[in-house]
Amino acid sequence: MFHTAHQLLFLGIQLAISVALILGVTWMASRLGLGGDVRLAGEAEVRELAEASVCGFDTADLAMDRAGIGALVRDRTGRVMLLRRHGAQFAGRLLDSHAFARLDRNFLTIGSGDPHFGQVTLDLGDQAQVWAASLRRLGA
Structure with a gap:
C-alpha cells in the first residue's frame, strides 16, 4: 500500500507531537522529583x-x-x-x-x-x- 505525500506528512506530524509530549512528561516528572532514587543525605x-x-x-x-x-x-x-x-x-x-x-x-x-x-x-x-x-x- 502506497502512502500519499499528505499521509506521510500527517504521520510525521503525529510522530513529532508524540515525541514532544513524551519529552515534556519526562521533563515535568524530573522537575517534580518523581521516580528518583530516594536516599538519606546524612x-x-x-x-x-x-x-x-x-x-x-x-x-x-x-x-x-x-x-x-x-x-x-x-x-x-x-x-x-x-x-x-x-x-x-x-x-x-x-x-x-x-x-x-x-x-x-x-x-x-x-x-x-x-x-x-x-x-x-x-x-x-x-x-x-x-x-x-x-x-x-x-x-x-
Missing part, C-alpha cells in the same frame, strides 16, 4: 525525619545504612525508631520488640511488625552487632 536528615515521624523524638544515637536506604534511631528515653524508604519518601515506625530483627554479619534485617510497613535489610557495618544487641532490650 545524619541531619535522619534527625529531621525522626522528629517529623514522632513529635518530640529527640535523637541521641543513630546508625545509617551505608547506601542511605534506611536508619535506626534511638532517642534519649531509649525508644528506637526504624526509618526506611516507603515509596518515594521515608517513613518511621517505633520498634517495641526485637522479634522482627535478624543479624547476618554487617547486615541487620528489621521490621516493625506492621505488615504494611514491611521490613528492610540495613548495611550498618560494624554497628550492626551493637544495634542488634541493643534491640534485645526492647519489650523487656
